[in-house]
Amino acid sequence: GAGVSQSPRYKVTKRGQDVALRCDPISGHVSLYWYRQALGQGPEFLTYFNYEAQQDKSGLPNDRFSAERPEGSISTLTIQRTEQRDSAMYRCASSLDLAGGTDTQYFGPGTRLTVL
Amino acid sequence: DAKTTQPPSMDCAEGRAANLPCNHSTISGNEYVYWYRQIHSQGPQYIIHGLKNNETNEMASLIITEDRKSSTLILPHATLRDTAVYYCIVRSGPGGATNKLIFGTGTLLAVQP
Secondary structure: OOOOEEEOOEEEEOOOOOEEEEEEOOOOOOEEEEEEEOOOOOOEEEEEEEOOEEEEOOOOOOOOEEEEOOOOOOEEEEEOOOOHHHOEEEEEEEEOOOOOOOOOOEEOOOEEEEEO | OOOOEOOOEEEEEOOOOEEEEEEOOOOOOOEEEEEEEEOOOOOOEEEEEEOOOOEEOOOOEEEEOOOOOEEEEEEOOOOHHHOEEEEEEEEEOOOOOOOOOOOOOOEEEEEEO
């Protein structure tokens, strides 16, 4: 596609439910990143992948958060037993490669998650 | 990762140059300075990056001091569409130890008509 796409764009869920957020990176991009952004704050790193390998998950706040990218393309961020404090904008980004070039990260439009 | 310090907000008149400062006094030798911006609720957008030399592209210029402890992003002719939050980020360069971006709170640039 032309850019990074994310779905759903908006998700409202009740506390305790599981949610799955999807990211479709730019075609051919090796690296994929997940960030979370609270209102009025800059994005906060969660995790990233090179191809299907999860390289860094140091930003995942607790074990209710997990991510996968099984075929090295589309990625899913899953939040189990959601809590109100999980409400935020979840942003995905992708970049071409990590070995050369600018490694510019291109961001998607985000998924606005609201936990009631 | 090195931390950056930016003013929380700045104003600029339309058509004038906008100069956005950033302090990164703890930057290490292999770390680059990156600038991103975020317009309203859109995703962050890459602007420019540099290591030690000044850089220019179609969007902006980046001036890095000789000691690399601070930098300035210059938008030569600001327009209303440049109103955004501008983030200065220090990170490893391509192929470095980490690829994650650590955003601070940035500078809200308001371009006035």
